[in-house]
Amino acid sequence: MKRKPAVVLLSTLVALTMVLSACGGNSNKGTNATSTPNSSTSTNGNNDNSSETPAKPTEITIMLPLNVAETPPDTIKNEVEKLTNTKLTYQFFPADTYEEKLNASFATGSLPQVVYLKNQATFMQMKEAIRDGQFWEIGPYLEEFPNLNKLKPEILNNTKVDGKLYSLYIGRPLARQGIIYRKDWADNLGLEAPKTVDDLYEMIEKFTKADPDGNNVDDTIGLADRNDLVYGAFKTVASWFGTPTNWGEKDGQLLPEFMFEEYVQAMDYIKKIRDNGLMNVDFAGTSKTDQVALFTSGKAGVYIGSMQDINSLDKDLVKNVPDANASVHALVEGPGGNVSTWAIPGYNNVVLFPKTAIKDEAELKSVLAYFDAMMTPEVANMMYWGIEGVHYTVEDGKAKASDDKELTEREVKGFRDSVIGEPETNGQLEAYIDLEARKLAEQFVVDNEKVAIHDPTAALDSATFAEKGTQLQELINDATYKYMYGSIDRAGFDAAIEDWKSRGGQQIIDEFNAAK
Numbered sequence: 001m002k003r004k005p006a007v008v009l010l011s012t013l014v015a016l017t018m019v020l021s022a023c024g025g026n027s028n029k030g031t032n033a034t035s036t037p038n039s040s041t042s043t044n045g046n047n048d049n050s051s052e053t054p055a056k057p058t059e060i061t062i063m064l065p066l067n068v069a070e071t072p073p074d075t076i077k078n079e080v081e082k083l084t085n086t087k088l089t090y091q092f093f094p095a096d097t098y099e100e101k102l103n104a105s106f107a108t109g110s111l112p113q114v115v116y117l118k119n120q121a122t123f124m125q126m127k128e129a130i131r132d133g134q135f136w137e138i139g140p141y142l143e144e145f146p147n148l149n150k151l152k153p154e155i156l157n158n159t160k161v162d163g164k165l166y167s168l169y170i171g172r173p174l175a176r177q178g179i180i181y182r183k184d185w186a187d188n189l190g191l192e193a194p195k196t197v198d199d200l201y202e203m204i205e206k207f208t209k210a211d212p213d214g215n216n217v218d219d220t221i222g223l224a225d226r227n228d229l230v231y232g233a234f235k236t237v238a239s240w241f242g243t244p245t246n247w248g249e250k251d252g253q254l255l256p257e258f259m260f261e262e263y264v265q266a267m268d269y270i271k272k273i274r275d276n277g278l279m280n281v282d283f284a285g286t287s288k289t290d291q292v293a294l295f296t297s298g299k300a301g302v303y304i305g306s307m308q309d310i311n312s313l314d315k316d317l318v319k320n321v322p323d324a325n326a327s328v329h330a331l332v333e334g335p336g337g338n339v340s341t342w343a344i345p346g347y348n349n350v351v352l353f354p355k356t357a358i359k360d361e362a363e364l365k366s367v368l369a370y371f372d373a374m375m376t377p378e379v380a381n382m383m384y385w386g387i388e389g390v391h392y393t394v395e396d397g398k399a400k401a402s403d404d405k406e407l408t409e410r411e412v413k414g415f416r417d418s419v420i421g422e423p424e425t426n427g428q429l430e431a432y433i434d435l436e437a438r439k440l441a442e443q444f445v446v447d448n449e450k451v452a453i454h455d456p457t458a459a460l461d462s463a464t465f466a467e468k469g470t471q472l473q474e475l476i477n478d479a480t481y482k483y484m485y486g487s488i489d490r491a492g493f494d495a496a497i498e499d500w501k502s503r504g505g506q507q508i509i510d511e512f513n514a515a516k
Helices: 005-015 075-084 095-108 120-131 139-144 153-158 183-189 197-209 233-240 261-275 288-296 307-320 361-374 377-384 405-411 436-450 463-485 490-515
Strands: 058-066 086-094 114-116 168-171 177-182 221-224 247-250 253-256 300-306 326-329 347-352 392-395 398-401
Touching: 058 095, 058 361, 075 086, 075 361, 075 377, 086 095, 120 347, 120 463, 139 361, 153 168, 177 183, 177 197, 177 233, 177 307, 177 436, 183 197, 197 221, 197 261, 197 300, 221 288, 233 261, 233 300, 253 490, 261 463, 261 490, 288 300, 288 307, 300 307, 307 326, 307 436, 326 436, 361 377, 463 490
Parallel strands: 058 086, 058 114, 221 300
Antiparallel strands: 114 347, 168 347, 177 300, 177 326, 247 253, 392 398
C-alpha cells in the first residue's frame, strides 16, 4: 500500500526497530513474572534436599517519558523487581523531547520490548505502523491474565485499531476540568461560586476592577491563562458553551469542533475578557509555570484547568498570601442553560510491544505477565505511592503522602506515570485528602462524568488524520489565537477553516464519516 510521506517516515522508522537484548542473549521466553519474590520452596515438607529451582527473573527493558527533572534512582525499581521476579531496565527520556527520541530510537534500531508513547496524539500517529504489523496484537492474550482482564472494556475499545487491541492503557479520570478561584476574594465582593458563564464573567470582571484584595491598588486580574488551548482555559470554557469534544455530529455528519457555532461563541467569550483587560493579555505566550505564578502570587483570581491542581496552587498561594483561601467549582451552565464538560477517552497514554524486540508469543506472555503483576495492589501501590512508611502512610484506608514532597517527586514520580489501569482495576489506594477544596474537586470530577461530552471519533481511524492531523491542528490553533487577539475576524477564521479543509481536512472528515 502506498503511503503518504509522513506515514512512510514513521513506518520506516518502526521497521528499523532493534532486536532487543533485554530478554537478553539469555532469553527468558515463557518465564512468567510473579507477584511474589523469587524463593525456593520445599516439595515434601521433610526438609530433604529436594527443592524447586527458583525461576530466573524475566528481563524487560522499558522506554518511557520522564515528567520530572531528573531520572529517579533505583529505590522503587528494586522493590518492584523483588515483587515481580523481574530484572527491569528503564530508559527514561525527558517528556518535552520524548517524541524526538522515540523517532531516533526507531531510526537507530534501539526500541526495547516495552514502549510507552507520550500521549494520545502520538498514539494516533503510530496507528499506521500498528496496521503494518510492527507491534504485537495483545487482545487475544488478556483473558489468560486475571488482572489485565479487569481493564475497562470501554476504554480498551477507545485504543483499538481496526477493532484489534495492541495496547495497555494508563487510566485517568474522564473529566477533571473546572475552576479554581480565590474564595476569599469572592467573599469580600459578595460573590458566590459561578453557576453560569455569565456569573463567571462577572467574577473575572470584579476580580479585576473591584479591588478584591482590599489594598486600594489596581494590581489584580480576573483570569490567568496559558498557551494551551486544551488544558488551559479555552477547551473547558468551550465545553460549557456546548462545543463538542474534538468532533461532533451535525446533520448526521461528523465535523471537527471548530466548525460548530459554539466554538466561535467560546472564542468571543475569551476575546471579550482579553479585550477588557480582565486577564493576562499575552496568554498565548504564557507558559504554565507563569500562569501558575500569576495565581499563587496573588495577582490573579481564577485558574481554569484541572481541579486537582488545587493542592499545589493552594499550598503555594498561602505561602505568598497567608490569609488567602482558594476553592473549586464546575458544572457551569452555558447560554442555553445546559451543563456539559469535555472528556478524555479514559486514558492518558498507552504502551505498545514491538515485534522486532519481542521475538515470539512466549516472550510476549512473559512481558504481559509483568504487567499483570503490576495490576496487583501491592505492586501498583509501590509504583504509584512508593514505600509505605517512607513515601506515604495509610490513614483511614487511604494513602497519605509524605510531607517530604521532594523525596517522593525524586524517587516515585517517574514510575507513577507508568502504572497500568486505575484504582478500580488495579486496587491501588485512593489518596487521603485533608484539604476541603480538594475533596470538593474530587466530587466535581465524579459529577463531571455524568455530563461529559465524549469524542465520537475516539475509536475511529483516519489515515490522513494520522499523517497530517497534528500539523493541520496547528493551523486552527493559530487562527483561534488570532481571532481571540482580534488579528482576524469571523471571515478570517472561516478562511482558515477552508484552508484546513483544502490541505487535507476535508479528507479527514470524509474518512471519519466513512469509518463510523
